[in-house]
Amino acid sequence: xxxxxxxxxxxxxxxxxxxxxxxxxxxxxxxxxxxxxxxxxxxxxxxxxxxxxxxxxxxxxxxxxxxxxxxxxxxxxxxxxxxxxxxxxxxxxxxxxxxxxxxxxxxxxxxxxxxxxxxxxxxxxxxxxxxxxxxxxxxxxxxxxxxxxxxxxxxxxxxxxxxxxxxxxxxxxxxxxxxxxxxxxxxxxxxxxxxxxxxxxxxxxxxxxxxxxxxxxx
Amino acid sequence: xxxxxxxxxxxxxxxxxxxxxxxxxxxxxxxxxxxxxxxxxxxxxxxxxxxxxxxxxxxxxxxxxxxxxxxxxxxxxxxxxxxxxxxxxxxxxxxxxxxxxxxxxxxxxxxxxxxxxxxxxxxxxxxxxxxxxxxxxxxxxxxxxxxxxxxxxxxxxxxxxxxxxxxxxxxxxxxxxxxxxxxxxxxxxxxxxxxxxxxxxxxxxxxxxxxxxxxxxxxxxxxxxxxxxxxxxxxxxxxxxxxxxxxxxxxxxxxxxxxxxxxxxxxxxxxxxxxxxxxxxxxxxxxxxxxxxxxxxxxxxxxxxxxxxxxxxxxxxxxxxxxxxxxxxxxxxxxxxxxxxxxxxxxxxxxxxxxxxxxxxxxxxxxxxxxxxxxx
Numbered sequence: 353x354x355x356x357x358x359x360x361x362x363x364x365x366x367x368x369x370x371x372x373x374x375x376x377x378x379x380x381x382x383x384x385x386x387x388x389x390x391x392x393x394x395x396x397x398x399x400x401x402x403x404x405x406x407x408x409x410x411x412x413x414x415x416x417x418x419x420x421x422x423x424x425x426x427x428x429x430x431x432x433x434x435x436x437x438x439x440x441x442x443x444x445x446x447x448x449x450x451x452x453x454x455x456x457x458x459x460x461x462x463x464x465x466x467x468x469x470x471x472x473x474x475x476x477x478x479x480x481x482x483x484x485x486x487x488x489x490x491x492x493x494x495x496x497x498x499x500x501x502x503x504x505x506x507x508x509x510x511x512x513x514x515x516x517x518x519x520x521x522x523x524x525x526x527x528x529x530x531x532x533x534x535x536x537x538x539x540x541x542x543x544x545x546x547x548x549x550x551x552x553x554x555x556x557x558x559x560x561x562x563x564x565x566x567x568x569x570x
Numbered sequence: 571x572x573x574x575x576x577x578x579x580x581x582x583x584x585x586x587x588x589x590x591x592x593x594x595x596x597x598x599x600x601x602x603x604x605x606x607x608x609x610x611x612x613x614x615x616x617x618x619x620x621x622x623x624x625x626x627x628x629x630x631x632x633x634x635x636x637x638x639x640x641x642x643x644x645x646x647x648x649x650x651x652x653x654x655x656x657x658x659x660x661x662x663x664x665x666x667x668x669x670x671x672x673x674x675x676x677x678x679x680x681x682x683x684x685x686x687x688x689x690x691x692x693x694x695x696x697x698x699x700x701x702x703x704x705x706x707x708x709x710x711x712x713x714x715x716x717x718x719x720x721x722x723x724x725x726x727x728x729x730x731x732x733x734x735x736x737x738x739x740x741x742x743x744x745x746x747x748x749x750x751x752x753x754x755x756x757x758x759x760x761x762x763x764x765x766x767x768x769x770x771x772x773x774x775x776x777x778x779x780x781x782x783x784x785x786x787x788x789x790x791x792x793x794x795x796x797x798x799x800x801x802x803x804x805x806x807x808x809x810x811x812x813x814x815x816x817x818x819x820x821x822x823x824x825x826x827x828x829x830x831x832x833x834x835x836x837x838x839x840x841x842x843x844x845x846x847x848x849x850x851x852x853x854x855x856x857x858x859x860x861x862x863x864x865x866x867x868x869x870x871x872x873x874x875x876x877x878x879x880x881x882x883x884x885x886x887x888x889x890x891x892x893x894x895x896x897x898x899x900x901x902x903x904x905x906x907x908x909x910x911x912x913x914x915x916x917x918x919x920x921x922x923x924x925x926x927x928x929x930x931x932x933x934x935x936x937x938x939x940x941x942x943x944x945x946x
Contacts, residue, residue, distance in 0.1 A: 379853070381637065405944075406637070407644040408857045412724055415860055416945075419723055440943035472644050503942055505633070533625035 377542040377553075378505035380409035384497055385512050388563060390519035395484035396493065396563065399448065403476040404509070410474040426469065434467035438478060446480055447506065449555075450495045457482060487522075488567045498558035500551070502539055508559055521566035531556045628668065635665040636850070643854065643870070647861040655866060662854070662870040666702075666877020669850065676701060676843040677885055678926055679742055683839055684889035686919025687749070688912075694890040697839060698882035704844025706875025708734070709851035710868055717859050724856040725945070732934065734846055739931035741842035746924025749835060753917035760909055842927075850874070 387400040405413065417429050424432075441447065442461065450457040462478040469475075487493035497506050508514070514524045531539075535556050639661040646654045670677070680701065684694045716722040716730070851871045858867025 381633075406640055408640050408853060411857055411860055413945075415723060416725055437944055444943055472648070499942075499944075501942070504944065530622070531626065531629075533619065533622035536622075536625035536629045 377502045377539045378499075378557075380504045381406045382504055382506045383509040383512075384506050385509050385515075386495075386497075386561070387515040387517050388519075388522070388524070389479070389517050390522070391484060392518075393484070393486075394519050394565070395486050396519070397482055397484045399450070399480040399482065399495065401446075401448070401478060401480065401497065403506070405474045405476070407472045409504075410469075410472065413474055414469075430467040430469060430474075434465045434476065437467070437476060438462050438465040444500065446478070447499055448480060448495060448497050450482065450493065452485065452487065452493050453491050457485075487563050487565055489564045492562040492564035494560055494562045496555065496558040496560050498554040500554045502542075502554035502557055505554075505557065508561075514561060516563075519565065522563060523565075524561050524563045527560045527562070529557045529559055632665075632668050635661060635668055639665050639850075639854065639870070640857075643858060643863075643866070644861070646866055647863055650863070650866075655869070658866060658870050659873045662873040663877040665850065666874035666879075667881050668877075669874075670702075670878040670881035675739070675742065675926060675930055676705070676846065677882055679745070679839060679843055679923055680882060681885055681889045682919050682922045682926070683749075683835070684886055685893050686915050686922075687835070688893065689836075689890060691887060691890050693836065694886035695883045697836060698886040699879040701840045701843040702879035702882050703872075703875045704840060705847055705878070706851055706871045708845055709847035709855050710871050712847060713852060713855040713859055713867075714864070717856060718864070724860055727856060728852055731847070731852070735934055736931060738842055738846035739927050739934060741838070741845070742927030743924050743931055744927070745835065745838045745842050746920045746922070746927055748838065749920030749923060750917055751920075752835070753913040753920060756913040756916070757910055760913070 383404040383406075385402040385404070388396055389398040389400055391397045413433070417424075417433055421429055421432065438446075445459045446462055448459060450459065460481045462480050465476070465478040467474055467476050485493065499506060508526060514526065516522050516524065535553075539553065539557070639658070642654060642658045642661050646658055680698055684697070689697070712734075713727065716727045717724060851874055854870050854874070855864070855867045858864050858870065
């Protein structure tokens with residue numbers, strides 16, 4: 353009895369030395385703000401995005417940064433981190449999928465990237481240049497911004513609108529995701545360290561925005 | 571108590587409904603764990619079914635609660651008021667309730683165990699409550715130890731989840747093997763005690779490991795009580811500790827009843843499930859530690875575990891009831907008279923638990939730790 357007891361408590365102690373967590377996907381969230389930039393000819397030429405990381409994730413990122421580069425002043429550190437993030441995101445097309453006529457458009461390298469610390473949250477800003485295009489009513493432009501692994505959930509900030517800058521007669525429509533029940537349950541089984549074996553799991557949970565403009569030029 | 575419940579079956583539920591519930595309960599853990607790492611069925615769902623809508627609702631509620639919990643935690647850091655603290659605890663509690671409403675290996679293990687091994691309702695509820703609370707305590711202790719004492723980074727601490735998970739899954743697999751072993755031992759005993767020297771009616775120890783509380787208190791019921799009783803039920807009920815005395819006269823002629831081992835699977839289940847920290851609890855704990863409000867973190871994690879305990883307890887009640895219903899349903903049939911039915915059901919449960927644990931263990935072992943492009 354005693355031996356068993358000490359065995360159990362020894363085992364318990366050993367287990368506690370190895371710590372961790374387990375949460376269902378997603379584990380963090382980003383509030384997304386988008387501005388659609390049109391040029392003088394009424395062509396859409398860039399997507400400006402601002403990602404507001406949730407406060408906890410922001411806190412963890414700051415701690416990491418502080419540990420990696422101790423003693424760095426905030427501005428320099430934020431600049432370094434922005435460059436690193438955007439560098440990593442490059443091969444994921446900045447988590448942005450843009451389609452027209454079911455054809456995926458190429459995304460170029462992001463520009464004007466910066467990271468800001470505001471109201472206990474990190475805000476990543478960047479501009480995604482596009483080949484200029486006038487999305488008409490018949491052939492709207494559609495975009496989705498999502499983390500393919502669904503580790504982070506990216507949704508448009510409910511307190512914000514999609515800004516259309518420099519164009520008349522254009523509007524946008526946001527469509528919520530309608531993931532199937534089994535997918536929701538499936539995502540719930542994925543834990544923190546797991547990469548979803550499902551290609552593009554996050555896409556099923558992503559909002560889709562379509563942009564359309566009147567064909568007659570303003 | 572149990573007999574009382576047997577005597578008054580719920581009038582609102584037809585018999586087939588019981589069976590259906592049992593089947594779905596049985597299927598649930600298996601489905602939840604059946605394909606945790608493989609590809610789920612592909613193809614886009616064209617129509618949203620009721621299940622889809624319910625899932626969407628749960629997802630939305632979880633999302634809202636998760637956000638509220640995070641935001642309130644950071645509000646508390648900015649302006650520590652009693653009101654914010656209360657809001658944090660409430661949000662954590664609700665998050666615990668809802669978060670536990672999804673699939674999870676802990677629930678799969680607990681419901682499988684309770685479905686295939688006879689337990690009193692109280693024991694089933696205790697099992698769920700203690701394992702949920704232990705998950706919370708593990709999270710608290712782990713964070714205080716690793717971040718607070720050893721000075722680890724929060725992210726590293728959370729990354730170490732793998733080891734704790736692996737341990738949990740391995741223990742679950744071992745628990746399954748143990749249950750299989752116990753069932754086999756019961757079968758072996760039943761086989762050898764068909765003509766025992768003692769003049770004790772065979773059904774009295776049909777459960778092999780001997781639920782002496784029932785068999786001695788009311789020998790007349792022993793056949794009914796033990797007809798389909800699996801081996802795991804050998805645990806003495808908490809409310810009858812005094813029945814340990816004189817266990818030997820149950821007819822088995824072996825001293826195994828004094829073995830504390832009899833409570834083993836119950837404790838083992840609590841432990842195997844509980845060493846995997848509560849969902850989200852480590853994150854909340856780690857962040858509140860970083861923010862310097864770790865007391866609030868502890869309160870939040872405990873509230874969360876309590877919420878989880880409630881949801882898992884409901885599942886446990888369903889499992890225990892489903893088992894009782896089935897036993898009642900099968901009583902008039904010749905199936906109830908089968909002496910091996912109990913151990914066989916126990917063996918089935920052990921096999922499911924083993925498979926769940928082993929699949930998850932292998933899967934976790936095979937998975938490469940994630941590096942997120944937005945991490946550092």
